[in-house]
Amino acid sequence: MTATRVLVLNSGSSSVKYQLLDMADGTRLAAGLVERIGEETSRLRHEPLAAGGDSRERTGRIADHEAALRAVSDELSADGLGLDSPELAAIGHRVVHGGLKFTEPTVIDDAVLAEIERLVPVAPLHNPANITGIRTARALRPDLPQVAVFDTAFHTTMPESAARYAIDVETADRHRVRRYGFHGTSHAYVSRATAKLLGKAPEDVNVIVLHLGNGASASAVRGGRCVDTSMGLTPLEGLVMGTRSGDADPAVIFHLTRVGGMSIDEIDVLLNKKSGLVGLCGDNDMREIRRRIDAGDEQAALAFDIYIHRLKKYIGAYYAVLGRVDAVVFTAGVGENAAPVREAAVAGLEELGLAVDGELNSVRSDEARLISPEYARVAVAVVPTDEELEIADQTYALVGKENS
Ligand SMILES: Nc1ncnc2c1ncn2[C@@H]1O[C@H](COP(=O)(O)OP(=O)(O)O)[C@@H](O)[C@H]1O
């Protein structure tokens, strides 16, 4: 029997998303999500797709990422799809920061793990969770290839003019301070899927991808290659996010230190965890923010306006970077679901050939779809991302190559 299954683990700072896929025919066998890890209200939702039946839910504290993965392993075993299965070919891990070294999916050995660990300071919310995921999976199946698929990899095609900060070259190089970009598997998958939606080859289209989840980033993709993206050295730069500030004058940090008396660690927590939408209005869930706006809440309305203003600036910037744009595409939790965000982000950009059709925009669907009116010069689209599928594809391709 040849092993054709891949388990994908997408470990975030407080969550794990997972999918088990059979790469022989592309079927999803099981999928799920563990949320609010470390809190009293942790929740595991498991969809037993192949085994059949309703999705199962478990609530109550799941202390850490290791406990989360062990719980996921138990759920898979209950479906007869446990990690001990000989049909499992590999485990694919999303790893957020790959630095300069990792530009391709990589089979994980001790040296690779050590390098991912060295990058923790530049992805403090993400790489530690990814490392725990790798360690736990290795403990459960030491014989199986584990593959790291890096968020940064897709962005390594950025030209130096976009990747470099305008700071002293020697200092920057010594400390590898440059713009790496993140959410790369999503930007890669979605830009390719957008070309398909337009009935064109990826090489023939220029796309602005807006990945709006809890973390959020924009990218400019020319002919299938990333030429600019909004996140930088860390996933803090760029758009307004759920809890992250995105762009802010770096002097804010000097000011808060010298005048505000805050420590660097306090400012780190402030900008990464207490800013963005949550810092502006107390909520980071776009559904709740829209409910509050509908009820007349001015603080929520201002938070929304700031979020949209930043988004619009990036659409304009990447329009200029690309010169010619074939599509602007929305993806991830907010991008796929929040019609008011899509409408507001594109409003007033008719001169750029951009418009949203109200009726098409209000359709709810899991399918990739156009939401621009027929007359619009530039397509506006909603394309659901599938980081797990992209990671599974890359993992399986690499393991197949190593075995042949
Ligand atoms: N129906 C919806 N309407 C508006 N926003 C939504 C909806 N569903 C999800 N979201 C937003 O999507 C976010 C999560 O997006 P997701 O891509 O899953 O993020 P991440 O992978 O960063 O955890 C939530 O915080 C919420 O703001």
Ligand SMILES: CC(=O)OP(=O)(O)O
């Ligand atoms: C890199 C990043 O911001 O990831 P996420 O959106 O999963 O937090």
Ligand SMILES: [Mg+2]
């Ligand atoms: Mg995400």
